[in-house]
Amino acid sequence: MTLDLSGVGLVHANGQVALQDIDLKVAPGERVAIIGPSGAGKTSLLRLLATGLRPSAGRFELLGVEPWRLSAAARQRLRARIGLIHQAPPLPPRQRVVTAVLAGRLGQWSLARSLLNLLHPLDSAGAARALARLDLEDKLFERCDQLSGGQLQRVGIARVLYQEPELILADEPVSAMDPVLAGHTLAVLGEEASRRGVALLASLHAVDLALAHFPRIVGVRQGRIAFDRPAQALAQAELDALYANEQLQTRPGSPVTSPQILHIPRC
Numbered sequence: 001m002t003l004d005l006s007g008v009g010l011v012h013a014n015g016q017v018a019l020q021d022i023d024l025k026v027a028p029g030e031r032v033a034i035i036g037p038s039g040a041g042k043t044s045l046l047r048l049l050a051t052g053l054r055p056s057a058g059r060f061e062l063l064g065v066e067p068w069r070l071s072a073a074a075r076q077r078l079r080a081r082i083g084l085i086h087q088a089p090p091l092p093p094r095q096r097v098v099t100a101v102l103a104g105r106l107g108q109w110s111l112a113r114s115l116l117n118l119l120h121p122l123d124s125a126g127a128a129r130a131l132a133r134l135d136l137e138d139k140l141f142e143r144c145d146q147l148s149g150g151q152l153q154r155v156g157i158a159r160v161l162y163q164e165p166e167l168i169l170a171d172e173p174v175s176a177m178d179p180v181l182a183g184h185t186l187a188v189l190g191e192e193a194s195r196r197g198v199a200l201l202a203s204l205h206a207v208d209l210a211l212a213h214f215p216r217i218v219g220v221r222q223g224r225i226a227f228d229r230p231a232q233a234l235a236q237a238e239l240d241a242l243y244a245n246e247q248l249q250t251r252p253g254s255p256v257t258s259p260q261i262l263h264i265p266r267c
């Protein structure tokens with residue numbers, strides 16, 4: 001199993017309970033979308049899976065090992081095997097796109113090679129190939145602070161394509177892209193995961209994109225898994241219940257006056 005969680009809980013440092021009783025198994029090559037309303041715990045779950053946050057309860061296995069039983073150095077080596085795609089990639093503004101993409105392999109390179117790469121990009125052709133898959137090769141030598149939000153997201157994704165990790169975790173990877181580009185980018189990510197037989201988990205707000213690009217859908221609500229189903233088997237009622245917003249329905253003066261739950265369109 002790429003991921004194996006049983007009874008996992010997460011409490012943030014301020015005492016906020018973010019995840020409870022999470023049971024989740026993901027095999028190599030599986031493509032899983034994580035959906036759910038704002039504040040449900042999607043980002044917390046992805047950060048936990050990436051070992052950025054330590055579970056407060058339960059058992060968590062990643063790539064065949066229990067990360068929190070490893071030494072800090074071994075956990076750092078484990079992290080280098082995971083590709084993490086952020087909604088807003090934390091790239092230094094003055095960095096060139098080529099350097100940002102090549103940084104995907106820093107965890108695999110020696111210190112000397114990494115330093116040399118900062119002075120002079122060691123594999124511009126490899127970075128260009130990763131960018132070309134996302135229709136962004138013309139930005140190879142641009143500075144990151146000269147890109148749009150959607151272009152920056154694609155640089156973050158190109159970096160992970162270049163990294164060739166054993167697991168891809170993506171937090172709202174296409175939120176700043178137009179629908180056509182978002183669909184294309186998710187298709188590229190899906191192809192990459194299938195071709196290399198690695199698991200891909202992505203949180204998405206766009207339910208139609210989740211259903212179109214991911215065979216398995218995990219719905220998260222109030223820190224718990226509400227459902228975990230093949231996309232084909234998901235009922236509209238389950239989606240409606242996932243996104244039902246009691247606060248909006250009961251707040252005085254809210255435009256949502258009907259007691260009915262929100263209707264989420266399916267593609």
Ligand SMILES: Nc1ncnc2c1ncn2[C@@H]1O[C@H](COP(=O)(O)OP(=O)(O)OP(=O)(O)O)[C@@H](O)[C@H]1O
Pocket residue numbers: 012013014016017018036037038039040041042043044045
């Ligand atoms: N660093 C943090 N410290 C304290 N509480 C946090 C932290 N990050 C998230 N939370 C809380 O944990 C809960 C889950 O938040 P999370 O960001 O995981 O939700 P989400 O489903 O990703 O939301 P969104 O779709 O709005 O991004 C929320 O109640 C949030 O306020």
